[in-house]
Structures are given as structure tokens and as C-alpha cells.
Amino acid sequence: MEKKYNIAVVGGGPAGLSAAWAAAKAGASVVLFEKDEAIAHSVRTSGVSWIDSMDALGIPSNLYNPVSSYQFVSPSNEVTVAGTSARSCVLDVRATYQHLAFMAAEAGAQIMVKSNVINVAKEGGRVAGVKASTPAGDLEVKCSLVIDASGFGTSAGRKAGMAGEWKRYGAGAEYECYCDHADNSLWTLMVGQQYSEAGYAWVFPLSNNRVRIGVGIGRPESQADPLEKLHSILEKNLKPLDRLGKIQPVELHYGFIPNEGTRQATVADGLLMVGDSAGQANPLVLEGIRYAIEFGRLAGRVGAESIAKGSTKESLAEYERVWKAKVASKIASALKVQTRWIGLSDEEWDKEIEILRDMSGDEFIDFVKAEFTAGKMMKLALPPPETCSAPAVQHGTEIIAQKSR
Structure with missing residues (x-):
């Protein structure tokens, strides 16, 4: 035809x-x-996005779960950034x-x-x-x-x-799960070797009883299988999974996303x-x-x-x-910032997330959205976007930014 x-x-x-x-x-x-x-x-994505963007694009609010607080877990540390209102969301993809x-x-x-x-x-x-x-x-x-x-x-x-x-990309595996209880206003990122050698793991809520639990791994920095890593996290019931009660997967999602700029x-x-x-x-x-x-x-x-x-x-x-x-310039700057966190040890991650305790929810969200301005970058003790590069990590002066999903 x-x-x-x-x-x-x-x-x-x-x-x-x-x-x-x-x-x-x-x-x-x-x-x-x-x-x-x-x-x-x-489904090939976890569906994390931002409420102001969804509103501007006319996406109905019944298609996402609003999130106002953000938790970071490393092997020996844990920090929660509490927002005054919901700015992030998890989409019903x-x-x-x-x-x-x-x-x-x-x-x-x-x-x-x-x-x-x-x-x-x-x-x-x-x-x-x-x-x-x-x-x-x-x-x-x-x-x-x-x-x-x-x-x-x-x-x-x-x-x-x-x-x-x-040539550079993220590989991610995720289960959408029933769980006995979860805070539907809180999403969690987990960092460190037990979660991902070159990336992070996550818990993203869709409701009090439905969450997405996944692992992202950066290529070519690591060739580990994200699904195997995810199974290990579930079997060991690593924090914060130990607070969710019974976890039962109902869907498996797997996907790739480019991670080398435009x-x-x-x-x-x-x-x-x-x-x-x-x-x-x-x-x-x-x-x-x-x-x-x-x-x-x-x-x-x-x-x-x-x-x-x-x-x-x-x-x-x-x-x-x-x-x-x-x-394009925001993506390029974010890519350089991201490079600073590749390969951190567990001890380095424990120190790195500590800076979050002094941040507001709005400051954190603007950063992870890659909404860079020179003023915001300087406030976070980071180089301005136009000069941002990938030198050695300056412990205690950074905020967390992560990679593959």
C-alpha cells in the first residue's frame, strides 16, 4: 500500500x-x-516531573500525584528537604x-x-x-x-x-508496586554503592499504597544490570523500603535515556x-x-x-x-554538574548530602530542574553555569544532583 x-x-x-x-x-x-x-x-519512565510545567502544558491534575518533600538516603546518612507546597509530581504515565x-x-x-x-x-x-x-x-x-x-x-x-x-546514557529498571503504606507526598533518592554504582535508586509514590521502586545506572561508567541491582535492594529490604511494609510488584518497567547532552x-x-x-x-x-x-x-x-x-x-x-x-545551555551545565558526582564513595555520599539540611524545598527543586542562574549557583557554592566544569568534588559545599533513570 x-x-x-x-x-x-x-x-x-x-x-x-x-x-x-x-x-x-x-x-x-x-x-x-x-x-x-x-x-x-x-512504560519506560518513572514519570517524575514538575507541577508548574504540567499546569503550563495543560496536563490535568488528576493525571499525577503531587509531591512536596524530598528525601535522600546514603549508606550512613539520611536527609529530608520539606517543601511548603507541592512542586514535583509523579505522573500516571x-x-x-x-x-x-x-x-x-x-x-x-x-x-x-x-x-x-x-x-x-x-x-x-x-x-x-x-x-x-x-x-x-x-x-x-x-x-x-x-x-x-x-x-x-x-x-x-x-x-x-x-x-x-x-554513547552515554542511563539504563533503568523499576517495579510499580503495591505497598502497605507510603507517604504519598514524599519521594526518595538513594545513593551509594549498595544502591547503584553509577546512578541512584528511587521510591516515587503514586498513592499511599502504590509506589515505583527502581534503579538507574549510568553507561559507560558501569555495566551493572539495573534489574539485578533492584532485586538485591528488594531482597535486602534496604532503607527506606523497610518502612513500606509488604511490597508486591504489579508491573515491570525498563528503559534507556540519553545522557550526553543535545x-x-x-x-x-x-x-x-x-x-x-x-x-x-x-x-x-x-x-x-x-x-x-x-x-x-x-x-x-x-x-x-x-x-x-x-x-x-x-x-x-x-x-x-x-x-x-x-x-541547550541548561542541559549542558547540568551535564557538567552531574559529572561531579560520578564515582563517589559511600563515605563521600554521606558527607555530600549533608548540605541539603540547610536548603529550602524551592532551592532544591530549582536546582534539580536545571533552572540555573548565576545567583542561584553562587548561593549553593557552585560555579556559575557558564564556567561550571567537573573538577574534584569539594566536600561539604555541594548539593546532590544525580543521574540515570
């Missing part, structure tokens, strides 16, 4: 669904391919993604599930469509623009020869990359759903406007200019 659309979107995560919605809303004919059997069939899918469908985008893009088509050096395997048979789509929102794999960008494999180029003739494909992830806690939705919408709008100009690299340049101006 052969069909024509203005835009083909590869990937049914938050970036792809948001791009499909915005492009269809702008009048473009859009088809979206999702390789899984359903939108959010496989499946419900959020399907909410975005219904928005895209209502706007007129065609969504094809269990449909895998096998290759991209090129004409005269530009991307001109995709070839996909679908439940209805093989399909060839001719289009002006392909939006690669395929996530960590960057499948369309790689097939087009525009992007390579990520792609140098995210647009080409007939091709645009967004979300994890573009490296739009905050390195401090490796979250990127807010970026995926915001920049997915930007990609869809700019993509629709580019059609009349042939979806050339030049006509897509606004997308790359806008998103990089907003977050």
Missing part, C-alpha cells in the same frame, strides 16, 4: 503525540506510527500518554499502533517518507516531513544517516528530531517528559508551517533555534 500525508511521526510517546496534535491542529495531514500494541503499552493520544486523534491525526517503521525513503538526498509494517500490511508513506520521536533509539534519524547511537543537529531536509531522539533530557534526574510535550508541540507547529516551503532544513530552522535557546 502507498499513501500520502503531509507529516509522518515516528513514535507514540509524549513528543510524537504532541507533535501530531500540533501539526494536525495547524491543518496538516498527519499519520503517527507506534511500534507497540497500544499507546504506553510499555499510561493515562497521561493516552490523554495526549486522544488529543491528537481529536485534532485529526491518524494513529497506527503495532506499526513499526522499517526504513525511511529518500529522494535526492532528502527524506521523503517512511516504510512501515502495520497490522493491515506493509505501508509506504510519502510525505513532506518525517518527525522522529522514536525516543532513545532515534530510529528514523539513524536510518536517514543523520544521527548515531548514544544532538548537534536536529533538523535536516525532510526530517526533524524531538524528545529523547534530540537529547532533550535534564541530566540531573534524567527526566524529559515536560520537554517532550513542549518541544513536540513546537515541532508540530513549525513542521506544519514548513510544508508550503518544502520542509527544507531552512524552513525547519525555527524549531531548532527556539528549543536550543530555551534549554
